[in-house]
Amino acid sequence: MNSTPGGRPFRLGIVGAGSIAETHAAAAAALPGVTVAGVCDVRADAARELAARHDTAWFADHHRMLDAVRPDGVIVTAPHALHAPITVDAAAAGVHVLVEKPMATTVADCELMIAACREHRVQLGVGHVLHHLPTVREARRLLGAGDIGRPAVIAERRTAHYAPDARPGWFFDPELAGGGILMNVGAHSIDKIHWLGGAPAERVVARVSSKPGVAVETEAVGLLELANGLAAAISVTGTGLPFHDQTEIVGDDGALRLSRDTGLSVFRAGSGSGDGTLVVRPEDDDIEAAFRDQLADFVDACRSQRPPAVDGAYGRSVVATATAMYQSAARTELVRIAPLASEAA
Ligand SMILES: NC(=O)c1ccc[n+]([C@@H]2O[C@H](COP(=O)([O-])OP(=O)(O)OC[C@H]3O[C@@H](n4cnc5c(N)ncnc54)[C@H](O)[C@@H]3O)[C@@H](O)[C@H]2O)c1
Structure with a gap:
C-alpha cells in the first residue's frame, strides 16, 4: 500500500x-x-x-x-x-x-x-x-503564446475499427452508450477542439451513418463553430481505414499538427510543404x-x-456538443447549442 x-x-x-x-x-x-x-x-x-x-x-x-x-x-x-x-x-x-x-x-x-x-x-x-498528454498540453501552450498567430480553423480526423466484433456489446446499445463512434471516440475529438480552440461549440452541423445491422452510428462528420468564432471540421469514422488520429490548427502565421503517430509539429507560414519542426515526440508510455x-x-x-x-462544467460542454451533433444529423439542420442552464442566469 x-x-x-x-x-x-x-x-x-x-x-x-x-x-x-x-x-x-x-x-x-x-x-x-x-x-x-x-x-x-x-x-x-x-x-x-x-x-x-x-x-x-x-x-x-x-x-x-x-x-x-x-x-x-x-x-x-x-x-x-x-x-x-x-x-x-x-x-x-x-x-x-x-x-x-x-x-x-x-x-x-x-x-x-x-x-x-x-x-x-x-x-x-x-x-x-x-489534457494530461504532453503533445496536447504543449499545443495548447503554443496556441496561448500566439506561436501561429490568430487561430483560424481546426481540422480534426480520427479513425477506429468500430464494429461489434471489436468491443463489448453495450457500446452498440443506443441507450447505454448514448450513441456510437461520435459519443465514444468523438468525445476525445470534441474535447481537443474545445480545449485547443479555447471555447465550446456554439453551432453545429453534422451527419452520421451506421453500418448495416448496427444500431449506433459508425461514421460521423460535422462542422462546429466555437463561441469565439473559430471553425472546426470533425471526421470520426469506424470502417476500413487504418488508424489515424490527427488535429491540425491553422493560424495566420503558421499551423500546428498534433498526431498520435508523429507527435506535435509546427509549420511556419511561407515555408511551403515539408515536415515542419517536431516539437514533442510521442512516447510509448505517454498515455x-x-x-x-x-x-x-x-x-x-x-x-x-x-x-x-x-471539471463537470467542461465535461458537460463535450456532451452538449455531441448531442447537438446528433440532433443536427436527425433533423438535417444547423443546431445552436442553448446556453447551459447554470450559465444562462
Ligand atoms: N479515457 C480514455 O482514453 C478511455 C479509454 C477507454 C474507455 N474509456 C471510457 O471508460 C468507460 C469504460 O470503458 P471500457 O472500455 O473499460 O468498457 P468495458 O465494457 O470494458 O468496461 C465497462 C465495465 O463496466 C461494467 N458494468 C456495467 N454495469 C455496471 C454497474 N452497474 N456497476 C459496475 N460495473 C458495471 C461492465 O460489466 C464492464 O466490465 C467508458 O466511459 C469509456 O468511454 C475511456
Missing part, C-alpha cells in the same frame, strides 16, 4: 472492472499516497480478477462497495448511461468522483451529476485524459503517464478542495 509520508493514503474505489479500469488501477498503484481500496463490477468475475491483480476487495454492486469500503473517491468506468446514477450515488455517500468520458449521455444527466456533487460538497472530475497525472490531479483536488483540472 502506498501512503504519503506522515499522512493516510487516499482510498480509491473503481466502479466497472472492464478494459480501462486496469489502466486506472495501475495509475493508482504507481502514485504515492494512493491505494485501490475496492473494485466492483456487475460481472463478478471481472471484479474478482481486477481485485486479485491489485490485492484489494471486490464487489458486484457499487452500493455495497461504497458502504463496506467507504472510499475517499471513486473512478467510474462503467457504460456511459450509468455514469450519472453511479456518480449521484457516490456523491450522496460523500465520495469524490472521477468519471470517465463522455461524462454522461445527456446534458440533463450532466446537470444532475454537477448538482449532486455540489450539494454533497464532493469534487467531480471528468476523464478527458488528453499511461497521462492517466497517472490525471489521477494525481484528482487526488490533489480532493485533498485541497479545489475543482479537478477537467
Whole structure:
C-alpha cells in the first residue's frame, strides 16, 4: 500500500472492472499516497480478477462497495448511461468522483451529476485524459503564446475499427452508450477542439451513418463553430481505414499538427510543404503517464478542495456538443447549442 509520508493514503474505489479500469488501477498503484481500496463490477468475475491483480476487495454492486469500503473517491468506468446514477450515488455517500468520458449521455444527466456533487460538497472530475498528454498540453501552450498567430480553423480526423466484433456489446446499445463512434471516440475529438480552440461549440452541423445491422452510428462528420468564432471540421469514422488520429490548427502565421503517430509539429507560414519542426515526440508510455497525472490531479483536488483540472462544467460542454451533433444529423439542420442552464442566469 502506498501512503504519503506522515499522512493516510487516499482510498480509491473503481466502479466497472472492464478494459480501462486496469489502466486506472495501475495509475493508482504507481502514485504515492494512493491505494485501490475496492473494485466492483456487475460481472463478478471481472471484479474478482481486477481485485486479485491489485490485492484489494471486490464487489458486484457499487452500493455495497461504497458502504463496506467507504472510499475517499471513486473512478467510474462503467457504460456511459450509468455514469450519472453511479456518480449521484457516490456523491450522496460523500465520495469524490472521477468519471470517465463522455461524462454522461445527456446534458440533463450532466446537470444532475454537477448538482449532486455540489450539494454533497464532493469534487467531480471528468476523464478527458488528453489534457494530461504532453503533445496536447504543449499545443495548447503554443496556441496561448500566439506561436501561429490568430487561430483560424481546426481540422480534426480520427479513425477506429468500430464494429461489434471489436468491443463489448453495450457500446452498440443506443441507450447505454448514448450513441456510437461520435459519443465514444468523438468525445476525445470534441474535447481537443474545445480545449485547443479555447471555447465550446456554439453551432453545429453534422451527419452520421451506421453500418448495416448496427444500431449506433459508425461514421460521423460535422462542422462546429466555437463561441469565439473559430471553425472546426470533425471526421470520426469506424470502417476500413487504418488508424489515424490527427488535429491540425491553422493560424495566420503558421499551423500546428498534433498526431498520435508523429507527435506535435509546427509549420511556419511561407515555408511551403515539408515536415515542419517536431516539437514533442510521442512516447510509448505517454498515455499511461497521462492517466497517472490525471489521477494525481484528482487526488490533489480532493485533498485541497479545489475543482479537478477537467471539471463537470467542461465535461458537460463535450456532451452538449455531441448531442447537438446528433440532433443536427436527425433533423438535417444547423443546431445552436442553448446556453447551459447554470450559465444562462
Ligand atoms: N479515457 C480514455 O482514453 C478511455 C479509454 C477507454 C474507455 N474509456 C471510457 O471508460 C468507460 C469504460 O470503458 P471500457 O472500455 O473499460 O468498457 P468495458 O465494457 O470494458 O468496461 C465497462 C465495465 O463496466 C461494467 N458494468 C456495467 N454495469 C455496471 C454497474 N452497474 N456497476 C459496475 N460495473 C458495471 C461492465 O460489466 C464492464 O466490465 C467508458 O466511459 C469509456 O468511454 C475511456
